[in-house]
Amino acid sequence: MFNISRDFAPPIKMIEPFFVIGSIFYALGVLFLLFLDPSSGHVDLVTVGWAHWLLLGFVMMTIFGAMAQLIPVVVEVGHFSVDLYYIIWPSLLTGTLTMVAGFWWVPDVLAYGGLLVLVAMVTFLFETFLTLKKAERITLSVKSVMWANIFLTVAIVIGFLMALAIGEGVVLDVGKWLGAHAVLVLGGFVTLTIMGLSLILLPMFGLSHGFDETPITRAYQLMVGAVIAYVVGTLIDWNWVRWLALVVAFVSVGFYGYQIWIIYQTRARKAHDIYAKTMYVGYGSLAVALVLGVVTLFVSSEQVILSAAWFLILGFFSYLINGHLYKIVPFLVWFERYSPLVGKQKVPMLNEMLPERRAEWQFWFTSAGLVVGGIGLLFGSSSLFHGGVTLMVVGAGFMLSSVLSMLSYGKELNISRTENNV
Amino acid sequence: MCNVTKEQVLDSISTVIDPEVGFNMVELGLIYGVDIDDDCNAKVTMTLSTRSCPLHQMLEQWVREAAERTEGINEATVEIVWEPAWNVTMAADNVKQALGAM
Numbered sequence: 189m190f191n192i193s194r195d196f197a198p199p200i201k202m203i204e205p206f207f208v209i210g211s212i213f214y215a216l217g218v219l220f221l222l223f224l225d226p227s228s229g230h231v232d233l234v235t236v237g238w239a240h241w242l243l244l245g246f247v248m249m250t251i252f253g254a255m256a257q258l259i260p261v262v263v264e265v266g267h268f269s270v271d272l273y274y275i276i277w278p279s280l281l282t283g284t285l286t287m288v289a290g291f292w293w294v295p296d297v298l299a300y301g302g303l304l305v306l307v308a309m310v311t312f313l314f315e316t317f318l319t320l321k322k323a324e325r326i327t328l329s330v331k332s333v334m335w336a337n338i339f340l341t342v343a344i345v346i347g348f349l350m351a352l353a354i355g356e357g358v359v360l361d362v363g364k365w366l367g368a369h370a371v372l373v374l375g376g377f378v379t380l381t382i383m384g385l386s387l388i389l390l391p392m393f394g395l396s397h398g399f400d401e402t403p404i405t406r407a408y409q410l411m412v413g414a415v416i417a418y419v420v421g422t423l424i425d426w427n428w429v430r431w432l433a434l435v436v437a438f439v440s441v442g443f444y445g446y447q448i449w450i451i452y453q454t455r456a457r458k459a460h461d462i463y464a465k466t467m468y469v470g471y472g473s474l475a476v477a478l479v480l481g482v483v484t485l486f487v488s489s490e491q492v493i494l495s496a497a498w499f500l501i502l503g504f505f506s507y508l509i510n511g512h513l514y515k516i517v518p519f520l521v522w523f524e525r526y527s528p529l530v531g532k533q534k535v536p537m538l539n540e541m542l543p544e545r546r547a548e549w550q551f552w553f554t555s556a557g558l559v560v561g562g563i564g565l566l567f568g569s570s571s572l573f574h575g576g577v578t579l580m581v582v583g584a585g586f587m588l589s590s591v592l593s594m595l596s597y598g599k600e601l602n603i604s605r606t607e608n609n610v
Numbered sequence: 611m612c613n614v615t616k617e618q619v620l621d622s623i624s625t626v627i628d629p630e631v632g633f634n635m636v637e638l639g640l641i642y643g644v645d646i647d648d649d650c651n652a653k654v655t656m657t658l659s660t661r662s663c664p665l666h667q668m669l670e671q672w673v674r675e676a677a678e679r680t681e682g683i684n685e686a687t688v689e690i691v692w693e694p695a696w697n698v699t700m701a702a703d704n705v706k707q708a709l710g711a712m
Contacts, residue, residue, distance in 0.1 A: 261662045392660045395631075395709065397697040456698035457631075458710030519664065522629055530672055531625070531679075537632045 198256045198270045200524040204595055205277045206253025207517060211591045213245030213284075214506065215584035221561075221577040226570055229490050230497065231366065237291030242501065244284040244305060247378060250509050252276055252312055254516055259319055262329045262388055268318035272311050280308035287351070295355050302351030309344045313337050328401065328408060332384025335412050339376025342419065343369055367430065368422040374500070375437050376415040382508055383408055383444055390448065393463060393515060394455030403447035410440035434485060441478050445471065461539070462547045466511030469555050473503020476562070495566040502580070503558055510550075510587055514542060517594040525598040536598075543593040546586050554583030612650040614682040619644045619652050622680040626672045628665070633708075635673060639700030642691065644677075652677045652686040657696045666690075 220238055228235050256273050260266055283304030290298030316337050323330050346369045353360040387404055391397065414437035421429030448471055480496035483489075518541040526535040561576025563569075623644075624636040635641055635656065643655040654677055658666060670688050677686035698711045 257664065261664050264662060388660075388662050392662060393630075395659060395698055395711075397695065456706075456709050456711040519630070523665075526629075527668060530668075531675060535629070537627075538629050539632070 198267070198273065198520075200520050200595070202270070202273055203253050203256050203520055206249055206256070206273075207513060207591055207595065209277060209281055210246050210250035210253065210509075211513075211588045213241060213249060214510075215581070215588045217242040217246055218502075218577065218580045218584040222574060222581065226494070226565055226573045227568065230493055231363065233291050237288045239501075240284065240291060241288045243373065244280065244287070247501075247505055247509065249277065249280055249284075250513070251378070251381060252280065252308075254509075254512065255312070255316070257516060257520060258385055258389075259316060259333070262327075262333055262384065263320055263323040264325060265319065265322040268315055268322065270315075272315045275311050276308045279304045279311070283308060290351070290355060298351045298355035299348075302348045306344055306348050309340060313341055328405060329384040329387050332380050332387075332408055335408075336377045336380035336384065339372045339380065339415055343372035343377060346372065364422060364425070368419050371415055371418045371433070371437070375411060375418075378505060379441070380408070380411055382505075383411070386448070386508075389512065389515075390451050390467070391455075393457070394451065395457045396451045396455040399450050399454045401447070403443045403450065407440045407443035407447060410436050410443065414440060431485065434481075438478060438482055438485075441474065445475060445478070462542065462544070462551060463511050463514050465551055466507050466514070469551075469558070470504050470507030470511060473499045473507060473558065477504060480566075491566055491568050495562050498562050498565050499558075503562070513591060514547060514594075517591060518542060518597070521594060521597050525601050541594055541597045543590050546590045546593065550583050550586035550590055552583075553579050553586065557581075557583055612646055612648055612682070614646055614650055614652075614680060616644045616646065619646065619654070619677050619680045619683065622676045623654065623673055626669065626676050628659075628669070630665075631659075631709075633701075633705050635669070637702040637705050639702065639705075640696060641673075646683075650682055650684045652680070652683050654686060654688045655691055656688060657691055659696050661692060
């Protein structure tokens, strides 16, 4: 008799589509950059369409998939109903494709795409809030995830209204609300989610203990305040409030960076493996994005805005996500295929399930491309930008191949937990 | 009177390996104590390297099963405690060395 609770690890067949689709969107998203003109502004519909491709198809898709495993880890209770994740990826996939088609070719379908994305996100929020309700210990991570999801709720309502405005002629100042939508998604949801999860995951993987959590507490409070202030500033149309909110958000990121440094200093596990190296570049990119972000407060330059966004999205967000895929995917595969064999036969360690060489190639190609492409954007050099993107395309190919390889590890065992009386 | 020793139970538990770090539970210093009563029932007191460990339930189960595999042990129970909180100084020297912590 084998009796393993599935509360803390959803079945791989449920999560696999999120990671495969996310990696394909990442690879194609980087590929599309070859055809983008770096001199187009950040409000150009082609750029906005690309941003939705990457943020919905890669960032959100992968975060949602990861959350199926990580939410129980954070709140220390099982899901309310993990089966709802079967609804999320199909609606998010079709919604994203429809929205991007709306931005690039047929504005009329934008609202329909927005509706499908709304369904995916409302389902995610419904499941998440009901799981959070079961939490017995309200830690900082739980609070971060809760606020992140509140901001996501507001962001998707605003986003849907903007889609109606572009596609169906609903009266709304899209230019004015675009900033609030971006701050709610990037600062409110993605950054707060990363803050909350990294307080759990970085010490877990680095074996850090007994460190001071004051900086991340400040970071969390300031980011929540900054996002609320930015939305209020947009509502009442006070530019100085929005400007001040951005300053507070940057200070929050500074505190967060300091917390990461403390965790790094107190870690017991000093190995510079693929996970650690990916984190170094991810947080390095955050520092560069922060500096460039501060510059945009004083200098109005489209190149600086785009390069700050480059290091934030393709540096920080992408590295944090891809780095954690090297941890989460082997764990889920191991849990599904090898945990029933523990005590019966030799099972692999998680690090043995990594396609090490491919992961290394992915890291070096992507990192070189990130730096070269970022410099190209900053100095307005189209050839440098496209050169960097080409390197990143190769890296993204290795990433996709690594994810598929990890997912197929031990597939021939054909063991399911159902067969083992779960 | 039970003749099974604490060391025999620890030997069995040392077959349980944390797949993330690649060391067994005993050398990681996660097993705080083993008590064996006169009827040869074992009570294992252990912790985890983090409260949010996704393998929480499985590690608990594997340790219980491993303790019960010890020859002479009737039944084993496992209690997970959080005080004192685990840190790397509780691990064996070979673990600390391999992790780069010494």
